[in-house]
Amino acid sequence: VTALLRPPLRLRDGLVTATPQQTLPDPVARAVERVRAEYGDRPFQAPEAHHLADLGFGPREIGAAVRAGALLQLAENVVLLPGAPDDAVRVLAGLPQPFTLSAARQALGTTRRVAVPLLELLDRRGATRRLPDDAREVVRPPG
Helix, strand or coil: CHHHCCCCEEEECCEEEECCCCCCCHHHHHHHHHHHHHHCCCCCCCCCHHHHHHHCCCHHHHHHHHHCCCCEEEECCEEECCCHHHHHHHHHHCCCCCECHHHHHHHHCCCHHHHHHHHHHHHHHCCEEECCCCCEEECCCCC
């Protein structure tokens, strides 16, 4: 279902919800579409800072896309498509529990630059829990 959803629809806690549609300026909307086209089949890959700039994304444009629900910002210059956290929980739930950052990074097919803030977001959302030895486990299985 997640792959079929586009803003203003999104999947949150196993439910399809609507977020208020904010109209993006045409250049930002085109840049978001290019990100979807280039990274839609690689949901845990984030464009590098220079590629974001090439697409026309500066801090202001990223902020507009995030507010509109078109992108998810994990850290400065680290953006993913909005469904990535739910997709990540599904992948991570398939790992032997608990799992390490390295195992998560490999399972997600991403870099440490993306995996660290993504796992921190999942921890904050209560989907994963960081253990005393820095391993993690999925607390809330995917919906």
